[in-house]
Amino acid sequence: MFNAIIVDDEKPALDVLKLLLEKTGQICVVGSFMSAADALSQLQSLKPDVAFLDIEMSEMSGLELAGKIIEADGDIEIVFVTAYDKYALEAFRVNAIDYILKPFSSDDIAQAITRLKKVKPLPAVSQMPADKGRIYCLGRLSVYGAGCREAVKWRTSKTEELFAAEFEAITDAEIAFSAASIEKYKKALKLYKGNYLEENGYTWSQNKAEEYSQRYRGLVSELAKYYTTKTDYTNAEKILQKALTKAPLDDDLNEMLLKLFFMKKDNASLVMHYNKIKELYEAELGIAPNATLQDLFNRTFEL
Template sequence: MKAVLVDDEPHALTFLENQLLGVGDVEITGSFTSASTALDWVLSTPPDLLFLDIEIANVNGMELAETVLSKHPDIQIVFVTAYQEYAVKAFELNAVDYIMKPISKNRLKKTLERLQTKKQQESIPAEKTTICCLPSLQFFSGEKPIHIHWRTSKAKGLFLFLLHHLGHHVRKDVIIETFWPDSDYKKAYAQLYSTVYLIRKTLTSVFPSIRIDNFEQSYTLEVGDIHIDYLEWEKKWSQLPALSDSTLPAYLTLLDEYRGDYLHEEDYLWAENRREHLKNLWRETATAVADYLFEQGRYEQAARLGQKIQEMYPFLEESYCMLMRIYAALNEPFYFEKQYNKLVHMLDEEFAIAPSPELIKLHDECRKQLTE
């Protein structure tokens, strides 16, 4: 394992070198007291591991680490300092560890063991991992659910908020306004940092590819090769060919894969726009397929899909009208009248309105069809 050491105190640097050499399994490829020289070396010859003092001759080690990670996110960083106050900030940068001076060999061994365990986990071929948001947050490895214990509801909510904005920079002030709108500035930022730390502690040991990158004024969530159900569903929807007998199975499979509305069971207000967008895609697609089946004379299939549309959207008048036409075509007067009565009751209970002239006309036309 190749390592670079950075500390502006020569004696501290020498001490760390000796301790590492005593531990073994580490090749020191660079040792620097100058932050700028160290940065040039690390960016041009990236090591596996970077031991970095947090305060280096008026240079903020945190900022130096951010620069390194922005160019080489796979470099593992271990912060070394005499000041405990930096601990939360260090882990916020996704450091593999945080070591207090003076450094002991036993403490270094634990750090290297932790790093080795992390590398082994990343190298093991894993089953397809999926994060599901339809209709609530769930994690799966293959078909097996993975239980995640969230220490706080804010940690779960913030993870979902970052997932909602996957791959985009989310400003910290926007996060604070969303989750801690009534807290004062300092307290809100402290809560934000500790919540980010909780998310990392909760998820990174289970999902090494999940990473929250810090960019001073914003955060970005990256998930690596983990699949996100609603993104995959929307991608499949966008690639659907024209509806025909040969493509009908692909449409029906896509409709079945929609397990429920986006984060419906979580009930976050900021998720509403995407929830409505995906909901409308499913409804419009299901309605188009049901209409196609009806036109092809496949009334029973059309009825099953119409019932599913009605179950998911009980206040959608169009689903009742669709089923009325289908039951009239099937010559099922009982189910036809049942749909009409359900619709009349729904309109009265939910909207306090009577059936429209168009609805009464449809009812009369279908009844005439049934008596012919």
């Protein structure tokens, strides 16, 4: 297994690259840094076989950092990562073994490792660390790869990943209500805490975030309809109100809630909610609520 360090002043890119590298089972990331100076200060103690360096960093360019690393230890191989392809010539002038363009892919990583093996064979079995990896479950979950001195830093909390997987499993099949499935769907709604990885700002997760959002809103809609047909207006209102805290500008959910108030003849709540979304639509979108929502509001005064 090769020991590697990563230097990138963008945290999301740093985390994604580390995850992809360790996923191969051939790279142990012994250090990840957002500062070139920090990486240089720990170079001798970490003794990496390869350094993955972002080229465009504010403190020190990856090209300059590569020169300093090679000066300190000529046996360390260099792989550059960057969002731009204009540095290819400069990269290979410092004898980099590969040049990976962002966003990263597993194929890019596999190619880099293949090139690394050509110039630096994997350590012999006798040199491999006896440590087979460790998982600590008491307190905070910590996972260490074989021989790694630094715990794996998940791109998000492991719990969040497991919740996302469970939410997807529940909502994969066609929605069908029964006494047993109701509890399952209610659990799915509780699992959905917000857009997938929204706090991390990863552009690569946006499609999955939108998919989960649509699944969530679809499940809310169907469950609210189910409760309404059972005249269980309390639960119908509860899940609609909860969903609207996550998607306050969703026309369909707002329409369902106004219709629910209309069916209950709860004019006060209808007017209050309409005025709330009217202000929100004007402030956020610069438009008035759509014609259907306006019609529901106007019909209140015809009763």
